[in-house]
Structure formats: structure tokens, C-alpha cells
Amino acid sequence: MPILTYVHGNTLIHKLNPITKMMIVLLIWILSLISFDIITFLIILMILTILWIVGRIPLGEMVVFIKMLSIIFFIFTLINGFMYYRGRTPLFYVFGYSFTIEGLMFGITLSLKVLCIVSSIPIITKTTTISDFIMALNKLRIPYVITFALTTAINFIDTINEIYQNIKESQYIRGYSIDEMNFLKRITKGYAPLFIPLILITLRKASLIDLAIESRAYGATKRRTYISELKLTKYDILFLTFILSIVVIMIIYNIVYGKIILWLPV
Secondary structure (H helix, E strand, O other): HHOHHHHHOOOOHHHHHHHHHHHHHHHHHHHHHHOOOHHHHHHHHHHHHHHHOOOOOOHHHHHHHHHHHHHHHHHHHHHHHHOOOOOOOEOOOOOEEEEHHHHHHHHHHHHHHHHHHHHHHHHHHHHOOOHHHHHHHOOOOOOHHHHHHHHHHHHHHHHHHHHHHHHHHHHHHOOOOHHHHHHHHHHHOOOOHHHHHHHHHHHHHHHHHHHHHOOOOOOOOOOOOOOOOOOHHHHHHHHHHHHHHHHHHHHHHHHHOOOOOEEEEE
């Protein structure tokens, strides 16, 4: 998944302390989760776009996110269009059930909420190396066993994707093309010749990783040392202050206009 792939760079976002980036993402998540205001989400997306540009994260990948989530967005909009309890203005009817404008707007709002949350993740994953991410989690007193498992899983995604592409190309050479199948055939039996060897090869690589970490005395000591230490700089303070100020302002705006409690029954 491109959302988890590190992009090499020397930008200001890359130089920020990983803990600072985690705090920025956490603040964006908090604001996204408690708000139900389209304007708030558009402002969040604008801020994220600026952060992406500063961090030189390819903006084309946001289009990939939208394509990946398009089915979920469609379901959100469709269900709320027909079932939103505050729907009062019918847009059209299907078998006697009305699709309301209020439900449509609420479905779009939920979709923007999810997009804001997902689009904030690359601020960490695409500008932070695995080693820095491990050090940051260690500073937060996260047990190393959990940290190691998480970072290994993230780092293993590229390997699994590469294996899958190699298997897919090998099957294509043998005359087996899943892309030419219809949706039903692809779901019922199309993926079996791809996923079975993928699972077997992945298990083999996992076994090799187990041997590798055992040979390096994994877990022999609880105290770990690192080559470099993470430090907060003036840029970390400036970024945190800027994002925190915007979040506080938007929370006040949502409270004043009642956007935070939009989903509660009246």
C-alpha cells in the first residue's frame, strides 16, 4: 500500500521529530472524529495538502486513497440518503423510499471524515524511517515487543506486494490473467492461484525472519541503545503550535454552531 511506503527526502516534514508528527496526526484525528461539519473537513484537507506538498509526498497518491475508499464512500452516501433520520427534503424516490438531501449531505460528511483520517497517516509513514519510528515509540514507553511487531508488519508490506506482483506476472506468462475475468469469477476462483503461493512464500519468509532475529539474540536484554537520539527543535514547537491553534479554533467553531453534536438525536 502506498500509504505506508517511506519516501526518501530531506524536507522540513522529514526533519520533524516523529513524536511531533504523531501529535499532529492525533490532533487531526480528534478534530475529524468529533466534528460533523463539511467546512471543517475541507480546512483539514487543505492543511493536509500543504503538509503533503512541504513533505514532497506525491499528491497523486491521494487520488489512490479516494479510489480505494470510493466503494465505502458510495455505501455511506447511499445508506444515509435513504435512512438518515433527519432527512426532510426528498431528492428522488425508489420503491416508495425517499432519498433525501440531508442524508446525501450527511453521507458526504462521513466520507470526508474518513478521507481526512486516512490522508493524515502518510504524514508519519511516508516521512519517517522505521528506525526513527521505533525510537519514537520507545520514547513513548511502548513495549518493544509491540513496537517490533508493528514496524516489522509495516516494513513487510512492500515485500508482500512485490511477491504478489511476481506471482501475478508468472501466472500471466502461463496464460492466466485475472484482469480479464469478470467480478464474480474473479471472486470465486480467480484469486486462488495467486493467493495460495503468496501465503506459502510469505510463511517461508516469516520463518527466515524468525531465524534472523533469533540469531541476533532478540530479547536477550530489556535495555536497548540507539545510534542517534530524537530531539525536539524549534520547528517541532512551531508546527505543533500552529496545528494546535487551528484545532482549538475549529473546535470552538463547531461548538458554537453545534456541529459536534449533529449526530445525536434531538
